[in-house]
Amino acid sequence: MDWSVLLSADVLGQMLFFATPLLLAALGEVITERSGVLNVAIEGLMALGASVGFLAAYLAASNGVGIGAAMAAGGLIGLLLAYGTISLQVSQLTLGLALHVLCVGLASLLYRLVVGLQFVPPQIQTFRGKGGDTLWQVLTGLPGPVYAVLLLAVVVHVIIFHTPVGLRLRACGENPRAADLLGVNVFRIRYLATVVGSMLIAAAGALLPMMLTATYSDRMIGGRGWIALMLVILGRWLPFRIVLGGWLFGYVEALQYRLGLQLVTVPPQFLLMLPYVFVILVAIRAYGGAAGPQALMRPYDREARG
């Protein structure tokens, strides 16, 4: 087998391409987690984003409308999660998992109700890049969302670390009581972070039909939400390190498709297992010395003592 494919322009371009939805979801998650809320509904939110985004893009014949609709739907679920975990102080894992299931069911149901059973599934326009042959042409000719998400990573980094809002956001995730005493409205910041994060996660789901498949199917998320959740830990809650981690996962996904073309003797199922096995291996590294926001998963209770 020709090992030069491992670093070919194609594979590197696809690395950036496949990393994009993962990165967008991880950026949404990092905003939420920095405020002290863990959003484990991420996989379901992406499914809902994919379904709503696809349907809106199909009906309006515009991917922009699709992404907007997905973000609105994600925001609503985020609001539910925020009310439950921040106001009612329900367990973030329990409610998150329940909302995950709700979103997975809702995504599939909406598609069935709007499109119905059709022999040929409807398609939408995918984002297309210029493409090219040389490394430079490939890297600059990718579809628009690839660059938009990288720009967003810079924006998220600047907001978290170089603005007053970011400082308050981090304070709510590290020590909400201290933040509260200094006049930060912990509840408002956490609500905002959860809703905005959920909107970005749903938009990430909407990118899947718009970048990869052009159609919607029920199992299309395929664990990408869980991988994004792992990415946040691997990236130590830092946007730039998350980008690097995202490229790593993107590379494995790109490689898996390339290897599928080359290694015809290996059953395809084993190649498809690659990204998942890779995540498990990476998890060992990710957890070595990982320290998340101090107040992550702890509801803030103004009346609690201690």
Place this chain on the structure above:
Amino acid sequence: MEGAARDWRWSVLAYALALALTLAVTTVIIVALGHDPIPAYRTALKDSVGTIGGLSQTLNRMTPLLLASLAFALGFKAGAFNIGMDGQIYAGAILATGVGFLLADLEVGRIVGLPVALLAAGVGGALWILLPAVMRVVWGVNEIFTTVMLNFVATLLVEYLATGPWNDPMAGEAITLPVPRGVTLPMLLARGGAHSGVILASIVALAAWAFLYRTRAGYELRAVGSNPLAAQMAGISLRRVHLLALLLSGAAAGLGGGIEVAGVHHRLLLGLTPDYGIMGILIAVLAGFHPVLLIPANFAFAVLVAASDSLQRTVGFPSAAVFMLQALVVIIVIGVQALQQRRRRFVI
């Protein structure tokens, strides 16, 4: 006394609200699909509890659900989140099927074959969670990620086995050859098609209760789950307890997969127990993680699943909708519980 009375009323309110909303949403979906809800409901009732056949369907679905929710509850009691029951169900089913094929050559009867196959299923589930459990206790890796990733791996492995080496060439789909009669479960309601797995699963649930509440190891397990620091100070090894809880959890789910093969399909196939693992989480939450309460809670959810399968046949009710409804029920119940907690604060 007064507090207890109020608790009771809140619970009734929660379940009534959940039931009313489920019925309302279901009716809206049936009407949206262009059907008359009343006859559809009548058939659904018949196909879930109203006839022997319907009741059998419910009991058969209840079996893997009960074991999956028990698996989640066992992990949760020790403070661990095993959400990979779907993978462990598959792993148990794979091993039970494999052992079944091996035993076919030996031509053993049910008395030997069935226990060996079911034991293999439990071992398969435990093996499938071994890596996440070891990673948790050695490197502190959260088991949520590792168990859920292994779900995808297990699905792909079953797809490989069912289309590759074990494929039944006559079936023309992703399904294996049938296992020998020696590893199939005897029938409970032969006329309706209910297998005896539900009894086995209920015994396992009762045994889990006895283990958790009547043994020292079970006490340690619960102590770690409710306050790990205090448990550690009392000299309990967190690592040992987490390892034990996760392995038991995996074994319970794996047994569910083995029973599903031995009782219902007599083969291994893709979509053996469609998302029952994740449904198990919801049911465990609803039953408050109590092994005995899991039995009625799982019966109720199995009725819901059987009824929705009936609605799928009669009016094309999407199978995803039942998934959404179950989540809705759980969200309402935990929401009402939280509201109750908040109200209690204002009433001194």
